[in-house]
Amino acid sequence: MEMSLSGTTLALSPCTVISSEWIFMRRYSNKRILVTGGAGFLGSHLCERLLDEGNEVLCVDNFYTGRRTNITHLLKNPLFEVLRHDICFPLYVEVDEIYNLACPASPVYYQLDPVQTTKTSVHGAINMLGLAKRVKAKILQASTSEVYGDPEVHPQPETYRGNVNVTGIRACYDEGKRCAETLFFDYYRQYKLKIKVARIFNTYGPRMQPDDGRVVSNFVMQAIRGENLTVYGDGSQTRSFCYVDDMIGGLIRLMESSDDFTGPVNIGSPFKNSILEIAERVISITGTKSSISFALLPQDDPIQRQPDISIAKEMLGWSPTVMIEEGLMKTIHYFRELGPGVRGNNYNADCR
Ligand code: NAD
Ligand code: UDP
Numbered sequence: 541m542e543m544s545l546s547g548t549t550l551a552l553s554p555c556t557v558i559s560s561e562w563i564f565m566r567r568y569s570n571k572r573i574l575v576t577g578g579a580g581f582l583g584s585h586l587c588e589r590l591l592d593e594g595n596e597v598l599c600v601d602n603f604y605t606g607r608r609t610n611i612t613h614l615l616k617n618p619l620f621e622v623l624r625h626d627i628c629f630p631l632y633v634e635v636d637e638i639y640n641l642a643c644p645a646s647p648v649y650y651q652l653d654p655v656q657t658t659k660t661s662v663h664g665a666i667n668m669l670g671l672a673k674r675v676k677a678k679i680l681q682a683s684t685s686e687v688y689g690d691p692e693v694h695p696q697p698e699t700y701r702g703n704v705n706v707t708g709i710r711a712c713y714d715e716g717k718r719c720a721e722t723l724f725f726d727y728y729r730q731y732k733l734k735i736k737v738a739r740i741f742n743t744y745g746p747r748m749q750p751d752d753g754r755v756v757s758n759f760v761m762q763a764i765r766g767e768n769l770t771v772y773g774d775g776s777q778t779r780s781f782c783y784v785d786d787m788i789g790g791l792i793r794l795m796e797s798s799d800d801f802t803g804p805v806n807i808g809s810p811f812k813n814s815i816l817e818i819a820e821r822v823i824s825i826t827g828t829k830s831s832i833s834f835a836l837l838p839q840d841d842p843i844q845r846q847p848d849i850s851i852a853k854e855m856l857g858w859s860p861t862v863m864i865e866e867g868l869m870k871t872i873h874y875f876r877e878l879g880p881g882v883r884g885n886n887y888n889a890d891c892r
Pocket of ligand 1: 576577580583605606625626627628641642644664685739743744
């Protein structure tokens with residue numbers, strides 16, 4: 541067997557294949573990067589982008605809400621590795637950077653097993669921070685706009701301290717993420733760790749689970765199946781929707797920002813839409829015959845949410861570029877390709 545590396549041809553016997561891969565990786569990779577939650581919606585896009593930039597990527601996931609099909613196309617890349625692992629347990633690997641994304645993000649899924657959600661956020665953060673401390677890696681936390689709860693300040697700047705119902709059904713996620721942020725800043729102050737905290741606002745796009753319960757995937761699948769779109773409440777509640785490609789760009793810029801910039805920084809679309817507007821747009825773009833039906837607004841559902849992204853603009857030179865119409869069209873195209881009968885992985889108690 542022969543292999544050409546940068547003009548050099550190596551004669552390889554079958555038993556030297558692994559070492560040739562190692563030579564390839566060491567020569568062509570930039571950094572060794574761990575992405576927890578790498579088989580999920582955002583994680584799979586992040587792994588893909590980091591690989592495209594020539595990095596070695598280790599995807600760690602317990603497949604609670606993630607899917608193998610999100611990363612199947614990456615498996616042929618010798619710089620990509622997958623490890624089935626629950627971050628609630630310690631992990632010993634050697635990496636330069638860690639993106640900590642592991643945690644269900646859909647309210648339906650994070651409320652299904654709220655104790656596990658808190659454990660993933662808190663124990664998971666402790667384990668990943670411990671790993672970062674041991675190997676002196678830079679670590680980014682995927683935090684959330686949910687740290688602001690049902691905000692009374694609008695739009696929300698990073699200085700706003702939030703309005704979370706501590707004992708409510710969303711608290712497992714909101715308080716878990718708030719505690720994770722606290723841990724990140726304590727490790728920063730106590731151990732001088734290089735940390736980055738991104739407060740991610742609602743993001744949508746290809747590879748969301750078709751039945752994960754989030755609003756964009758629900759509406760698009762309902763429209764494709766010819767079912768009524770289920771608007772909770774009267775649909776006047778607002779969210780700001782960021783297309784996934786923009787979000788990934790923001791997270792990478794944050795990781796690459798100077799060491800003295802820790803965040804927290806809001807990353808999301810500064811444009812808000814009511815949920816009813818989103819339903820109407822999906823109906824209009826898909827051309828479905830579906831109409832809208834109204835259902836009860838879930839408990840503690842935030843009335844409004846919109847980021848102030850001044851810090852992201854100033855410190856990262858970042859703002860989103862994909863408008864909602866274009867992003868929805870790409871997302872609808874993706875779900876159409878999957879077909880109306882497709883289901884996600886649903887909840888599987890055996891997955892942990
Ligand atoms: P997702 O559910 O698609 O992905 C989460 C991934 O984490 C899944 O692959 C899941 O299997 C994995 N996971 C969950 N618990 C785990 C554990 N204990 N150990 C290992 N892996 C585990 O969600 P997403 O939308 O890709 O969100 C990724 C991150 O971004 C989450 O931390 C979420 O809180 C944050 N975030 C996302 C949004 C959004 O709109 N997508 C908004 C705010 C914050
Ligand atoms: N929502 C809705 N219909 C659905 C799913 C969600 O009206 O089928 C609403 C939900 O009540 C919330 C908004 O859409 O007001 C966004 O919900 P999602 O679960 O996507 O995210 P989050 O509430 O965490 O922002």
